[in-house]
Amino acid sequence: MHKCNEPYHEPSSTPACPSLAVSSDTNRVQLAHGGGGKLMHELIQDELRPLYQNQEHCDRDSAHLPQIPSDGRLVMSTDSFVVDPLFFPGGDIGKLAVCGTCNDLAMSGALPLAMSLSLIISEGFLFRDLRTILHSFKTTLEEAGAELITGDTKVIPLERQDQLYINTSGVGLVSSSCQLNPSQIQPGDAIIINGDLGRHSVCLLGARSATSDVLNLQSDCSLLQDQVQGLLNAGIEIHCLRDLTRGGFFTALIELAEASGLEAQVFERRIPVCEPVETYCELMGYRAGFLANEGRFVCIAPEREVTKILNVLGPEAVHVGNVGSHSTGVVKLEKDFGTQEVLRREYGELLPRIC
C-alpha cells in the first residue's frame, strides 16, 4: 500500500546510479575505458591504433622523433582544445586540434613532422561521436603531412556526457635560416591578413544558439602551412607571422606592437569582414577584429614584398596597414571618419570555448 507519509516517486527510466546506465550501454565510453584494464586495451586497439602510421607507436609511452636534416631545426608547440560545441559548420574538435597546433608551428615557418594526441573523454561519451572526431583528426593530420607518434587517454566523470577535451603537441621542422619573430619587425613594414575575420567565432556562436542555418556561415578552420610555405618558397622576405586565434587580429597586433616596441597603424575600412559576421557583430556588439579565427594569420613584411605576398595568399588577402617609425608599442586604428583609436586588449573573455 502506498503510504501517505512517504513521498511517492515515479519509477524513472534513469537508474539511480548514472554510472550503471553508462556501463550497460556499449555505445558509450565508460570510466573503465580509462582504467588501464581490458576495456582500455580495447579502446586503444579498436579506436586509436588505426590513427598511427607506425602501429607499434600505439603501444608505447613514447616514440622517437624522425631524424632531421643538418640544416633544419625542430620547433615544438602545444594546444588544448575545449571547443563547445564539438561539431560546428566547417569542422569539429578533431580537425581543430590538428589545425591549431600545425598552425602554431606554421607561424614559425615550420612544417609539422610528428604529433601527440591526448584525449580527456567524459564518461558516457558516444563512441559514434568519438569515431567521427578521430576520423576528422586523421584526415586533417594526413593533409598536414604529419604523423601521430604518441598519445594518452583519460576518462573522467562529468555532469555532461558530451564533453571531450583534446591536447595535441606538435614537433615541426624549420630551416635554420628562417627567422620569424617580433624582433624582426621593422618600421615601414606592411601588415597583411590572409582573409576576412570572425567567421570561426560567429560560426561557433551560431552553432550554440542553433542559428547556423540562418547565418549560413562556415568556420575558417583550416591548415595555414601551405600558404606559409608558399611565401617562404617564393623567396619572399617575411619578418613575422602570427595566427589570429583567441583575441583575434587586434590582440595579436597589440602583442606584436608591444613585443617589437613599434607602432602599428591599421585602416578600419580595409579590414575584411563578410556580411553575416558584420551583421552578427552589429546585432551583438562584437568587434570582428577581436574575434577568434582558426584559419587566419597576419603577415608582417617589407612594403616592397606586398604584391608578391598578395599573389601567394590569393584574392582574400588584404594589406590592412603598416608599421610606423614611432617607438610607442601601440596599435592605432584609423577609423572611417578620420578619427583614430588606440587599441587596448579587451578586458576578459569575449567568447569562451571557441578553441
Add this chain to the structure above:
Amino acid sequence: MHKCNEPYHEPSSTPACPSLAVSSDTNRVQLAHGGGGKLMHELIQDELRPLYQNQEHCDRDSAHLPQIPSDGRLVMSTDSFVVDPLFFPGGDIGKLAVCGTCNDLAMSGALPLAMSLSLIISEGFLFRDLRTILHSFKTTLEEAGAELITGDTKVIPLERQDQLYINTSGVGLVSSSCQLNPSQIQPGDAIIINGDLGRHSVCLLGARSATSDVLNLQSDCSLLQDQVQGLLNAGIEIHCLRDLTRGGFFTALIELAEASGLEAQVFERRIPVCEPVETYCELMGYRAGFLANEGRFVCIAPEREVTKILNVLGPEAVHVGNVGSHSTGVVKLEKDFGTQEVLRREYGELLPRIC
C-alpha cells in the same frame, strides 16, 4: 506578505548566477582568464612567465627545441593528468605532471630536454592552489633538468570549481645506441622491480576518503631518470623498461609478454608490498600488482646483470621473476602454495583518476 501558495525560499548566500560570484572574487580564476584579453595576459605574465627559463618562450606559440649531439636521438611523450584529489601525501598534480612524462621518456633511456605545459582550469579555481601546483611543477622540472618551452591555458565552466587538468608533452634525448623495447626481451631474462607496489593508488584512495592519517602513507610519485641513467651509465645490458602506472605491474607485464611473445614467470611471495598497502588491499579486495604506481618500473635484463642492477637500484629493488622460453605470451604468477595463475587484464577500472 508571505503567500502560502508560494514556496518560501531562504535568501541564499550563493548568488543566482555562479559566474557573477566568481567574477567578483579576485582569488579565483574566471572564464575571462582564458578569453584572450587583458585578464588572460595577466594570468600568463603573473603566474606562468616565472616558470620559463627563457621568458621569451612564454609569449610565443611555439619554441625551438635545443640542438642535439649527432649521436643522439629525440624521443617524445605526452600525458594528460586528471588526478583527484589534486593534492595528496607525497605530491600534487604539478609534481605528477612532470614525473609522469619524464618517466615515460626515461623508459626509453632518455633524459628530458624540453616540456610543454597545457592547463585546463575550471572557472572558480583558487589562485592559491594554482600557484602551489605551478610551484611543484617548476621545482620538479628543475630536478628533472628539463626546460619548459611552450604552453597553453584554457578556462572552462564546470560544476566543480576545484578541477584542473594538466597535459605535459616532453621531448628527451637518448643515445642512438640505446635500444629498450619489448622485442629485445630474451628467454631467461630476469624481471626486476625497483620497489614495493601500490603506494600511489592507496595513498590517493586514502586522500579521497580522508583516511590519510590512518594510513600514514606517501605516494611513490617520483622521477625515475636517475635510476635509469644509473643503470645505463654502469654499462649494464638492459632489454626493456616499463613504468608501472595505470594497470600496475601485472598489466605492464601482460603487455610485455604479449608484445615479446614470451612467457613471464613471477613469484607472488617475492613481490614487495608495504604493510599499509597490504592491509588496505585485504580490506578492499584490491590486488597490489594491479594498482597504479607513479615511481615504480620493471626492468627486464639478462640474468647475469641482476646483482649489478640491484646494486644500482638500491635495497628496495627486487628480482621477482624471469622470462621463460615458452612462446605463450602470457604471465604466470606462482602462488605461495605451489599453485599457478595465468594473469589476465582486469576488466575495467580499478581506480579511476589516480593519474
